Amino acid sequence: MKANRVLTVAERVLRQLAHDRRVLVYMLLIPGVAMILFGYSFSGDITGIRTAFIDEDNTDLTASILENLEKDDAFRVTVLPPGEDPEQLLLKGGYQAVIRIPDKFTSLYYAHFAMGVATTAQGTIDLCVDESDPQIASTVAMGLADAIMDLGEGGPVNIETRELYGVEVRFIDSFAPAIMGLVVSLVSTVLTVLSIVREKVDGTFSRVWVSPVRRSEFILGYVVAFGLIALVQSIVVLSIGKLVFDIVINGSIVWAFVSVILFAVGSVGLGTLLSALARTESQAIVSFPLVVLPSVLLSGMMWPIQAIPAVLRPLSYIVPLTYSNRLLRAVMVKGLAPWEEPVGLAGVLVFVVLTIVLASLVLRQSAQEAG
Amino acid sequence: MADAAFEGRTLVKVFGELRAVGGITVAVQRGEIYGLVGPSGAGKTTLIRMLCGLTTPTSGEARLLGHLMPKERRAVEDRFGYMPQERAVYRDLSVGENLLFFGRIYGMSRPAVARRTRELLTLMRLADRAKQLSAHLSGGEKQRLSLACTLIHEPDALLLDEPTIGLDPALRLEFWDHFRTLAATGRTLLVSTHYVHEAERCGRVGLVQRGRLAAEGAPPDLKAWASTASGGPVSDMEDVFLILCRSEGGLR
Ligand SMILES: Nc1ncnc2c1ncn2[C@@H]1O[C@H](COP(=O)(O)OP(=O)(O)OP(=O)(O)O)[C@@H](O)[C@H]1O
Ligand SMILES: [Mg+2]
Numbered sequence: 001m002k003a004n005r006v007l008t009v010a011e012r013v014l015r016q017l018a019h020d021r022r023v024l025v026y027m028l029l030i031p032g033v034a035m036i037l038f039g040y041s042f043s044g045d046i047t048g049i050r051t052a053f054i055d056e057d058n059t060d061l062t063a064s065i066l067e068n069l070e071k072d073d074a075f076r077v078t079v080l081p082p083g084e085d086p087e088q089l090l091l092k093g094g095y096q097a098v099i100r101i102p103d104k105f106t107s108l109y110y111a112h113f114a115m116g117v118a119t120t121a122q123g124t125i126d127l128c129v130d131e132s133d134p135q136i137a138s139t140v141a142m143g144l145a146d147a148i149m150d151l152g153e154g155g156p157v158n159i160e161t162r163e164l165y166g167v168e169v170r171f172i173d174s175f176a177p178a179i180m181g182l183v184v185s186l187v188s189t190v191l192t193v194l195s196i197v198r199e200k201v202d203g204t205f206s207r208v209w210v211s212p213v214r215r216s217e218f219i220l221g222y223v224v225a226f227g228l229i230a231l232v233q234s235i236v237v238l239s240i241g242k243l244v245f246d247i248v249i250n251g252s253i254v255w256a257f258v259s260v261i262l263f264a265v266g267s268v269g270l271g272t273l274l275s276a277l278a279r280t281e282s283q284a285i286v287s288f289p290l291v292v293l294p295s296v297l298l299s300g301m302m303w304p305i306q307a308i309p310a311v312l313r314p315l316s317y318i319v320p321l322t323y324s325n326r327l328l329r330a331v332m333v334k335g336l337a338p339w340e341e342p343v344g345l346a347g348v349l350v351f352v353v354l355t356i357v358l359a360s361l362v363l364r365q366s367a368q369e370a371g
Numbered sequence: 372m373a374d375a376a377f378e379g380r381t382l383v384k385v386f387g388e389l390r391a392v393g394g395i396t397v398a399v400q401r402g403e404i405y406g407l408v409g410p411s412g413a414g415k416t417t418l419i420r421m422l423c424g425l426t427t428p429t430s431g432e433a434r435l436l437g438h439l440m441p442k443e444r445r446a447v448e449d450r451f452g453y454m455p456q457e458r459a460v461y462r463d464l465s466v467g468e469n470l471l472f473f474g475r476i477y478g479m480s481r482p483a484v485a486r487r488t489r490e491l492l493t494l495m496r497l498a499d500r501a502k503q504l505s506a507h508l509s510g511g512e513k514q515r516l517s518l519a520c521t522l523i524h525e526p527d528a529l530l531l532d533e534p535t536i537g538l539d540p541a542l543r544l545e546f547w548d549h550f551r552t553l554a555a556t557g558r559t560l561l562v563s564t565h566y567v568h569e570a571e572r573c574g575r576v577g578l579v580q581r582g583r584l585a586a587e588g589a590p591p592d593l594k595a596w597a598s599t600a601s602g603g604p605v606s607d608m609e610d611v612f613l614i615l616c617r618s619e620g621g622l623r
Binding site for chain 2 (some may be wrong): 004011206
C-alpha cells in the first residue's frame with residue numbers, strides 16, 4: 001500500500017468533480033435544500049388546526065383561555081356563539097376541534113381552590129376532537145392543557161415535565177444530524193457508483209487494473225475524496241441549521257465530523273458494491289431509489305423506529321442510516337462521545353468494515369468484466 | 372523461449388458457450404513488433420487481455436516478460452503498458468490531468484510527468500491541448516491521448532489494441548515510425564489492427580481467425596504462403612487476409 005497512489009486516486013476523483021460544475025453545485029445545494037425543505041415541512045409543529053371556541057360562561061378567566069389559545073400557532077380559533085352543537089360542528093362544520101366552556105365553569109374552578117384537593121367539584125371543559133388524526137388530537141389536548149396552565153393560577157391539573165438533554169430539544173435539532181447523515185451518504189454512494197460504472201464503460205478501469213494501483217488503494221482513494229466532500233457538506237448542513245433554524249448543538253463538532261466522515265466511508269464502500277451490480281450508468285441511476293427510500297422511511301429519521309410497524313422494523317435495523325442517526329444524535333444533541341452510544345457506533349463500524357471488504361472483493365470481478 | 376516478452380501457451384478463453392480464443396500458442400520476442408490481424412470478433416482483444424492479466428484464461432498459460440499472468444502480474448506491473456481498444460481516457464479530466472494521473476500511479480514525480488507530458492503531447496500533435504477537457508476532443512485526438520497515457524511511464528512491453536483506428540493516414544504513418552523507434556530501443560510491441568496493410572510494417576504478423584492463430588510469419592513469408600494457397604501472385608497483406616478468410620482457417 002502506497003499513500004502516494006491513494007492520494008493520486010483521490011486527487012483524480014476530486015479533479016473530475018471540479019470539472020463538472022453542475023455536480024459541484026448540486027453537491028453543495030443538496031444539503032442546503034434538503035435541510036431547508038425537510039426542516040420546514042417536518043418542523044414537527046402542527047399549526048393552524050381549525051378550532052371552534054364556544055364560550056358559554058363568558059368571564060375574565062375564559063377570556064384569557066381564549067387569548068392563550070389564540071397566541072398558540074397550533075390553533076386557528078373561530079369564536080362561535082353559545083348553543084351550537086359541538087359534534088355537529090366537527091362532523092359537518094369543517095372544524096378539527098371544538099372547545100366548549102360550559103356555564104358555571106369559572107365558579108366551579110375557583111370553588112375547587114376554595115375547598116382544596118378534597119373536592120370533586122372542578123371546572124370541566126368540553127373538548128371534541130377529530131380522533132382520525134391522532135397527531136392533531138394530541139396536539140389539541142396538549143395545547144389546551146397549556147392554555148389552562150398558562151393562566152398562572154395553578155389549575156387542578158398538575159403536569160410535571162422533565163426535560164432531558166438540553167433545555168428544549170425541538171424536532172429540527174434532532175433532525176439536522178439525520179439530514180447530515182442522509183445527504184452525505186447519498187452523495188457519496190451515488191457519485192461513487194456513477195464514477196466506477198463510468199470507468200468500466202470507458203475502459204479506464206482496465207488501465208488502472210493493470211497499473212500498480214491495488215484494489216485497496218483504489219477504494220481508499222475514493223474514501224479520501226468523499227471524506228473531504230462529506231466534511232464540506234456537513235459544514236453546509238450545520239451552517240444552514242444554525243443560521244436558518246438556530247439549531248442547538250450540545251456536543252462536540254469534531255466528534256460530529258468524525259462520525260459523519262466514518263459514515264461517508266461506508267457509503268463509498270456501498271457505492272463500490274452497487275457499481276458491481278450495474279453495467280451501465282442508467283442501470284446505476286434506477287437503483288438509487290432502492291437506497292434512498294429505506295433510508296428516509298425506516299431509519300428513524302422522520303419518526304421514531306418505534307412508530308414503524310413491527311413487520312418492517314427488522315428492516316430498520318439493517319438500514320445503515322439508522323445507526324448513523326443514533327450516533328450523530330448522541331454526539332450532536334446529547335453531547336456524548338461516540339463510544340457512549342455503542343449501538344450506533346458499532347452499527348456504523350460494521351457498515352464500514354463490511355462494505356469496504358465486500359467492495360474490495362467485487363472490484364476483482366469488475367475488472368474481469370470490464371472492456 | 373526464455374526471452375519472449377509475451378508468450379501464450381495453448382491459451383483458451385470460453386465465454387459461456389462461446390470459445391472466444393480456442394488454443395493459441397504464440398511468442399513475441401523482445402524488441403519485436405508483432406501484428407495481430409483478423410476479422411472482427413476473431414479474439415484479438417481477448418488474447419491481448421489474457422496476456423496482460425485482465426482476463427484469466429480458461430486454460431493454458433499467459434506470460435508477460437517471463438511472469439505468469441495474472442498470478443504474478445505484480446512483478447511486472449510497471450514494466451508494461453496496455454492501450455485498450457475503447458478510447459480509455461477520463462472524459463471529465465483535461466488532457467494534462469489524464470497524463471498526470473496515469474504518470475503518478477506509476478510512481479513518477481510531478482516534474483517527471485510534466486517533462487514526459489510535453490514530449491508526448493508534441494509527438495501526438497496535442498501540444499496546445501493540455502488544458503482541454505478530454506470530452507471535447509475529436510475521436511482521433513482522444514485516440515492519440517489514449518496512446519500517450521499508455522506510453523507515459525516508458526514501459527518495456529506494449530500491448531496496443533487497435534492504436535491507429537480513426538487516425539488519418541499521415542498520422543498513422545507517424546505512429547508507425549514511432550513504434551519502430553520504440554522497438555529499436557529494445558521495446559516490444561504487440562499491435563492489433565484492422566488496417567491490414569499496416570501489418571507490412573510489423574516484423575511478424577499473426578492472423579487470428581475464430582479464436583485460432585490461422586497463420587503466422589514475416590509479411591513476405593505470408594505473401595508467399597498465400598500465393599501458393601491461391602495459386603496466383605499476391606502483392607499485399609490485404610490479399611493475404613482475404614485469401615485467409617476465404618479458406619476458413621486451418622492453414623497451419
Ligand atoms: N466479456 C465477454 N463476455 C462474453 N463474450 C465476450 C466477452 N468478451 C469478448 N466476447 C466475445 O468473444 C469474441 C472475441 O471478442 P474479441 O473482442 O476478442 O474480438 P476482436 O478480435 O478483438 O474483435 P474486434 O476486431 O472487433 O475488436 C467475440 O465474439 C465477443 O463477442
Ligand atoms: Mg478487439
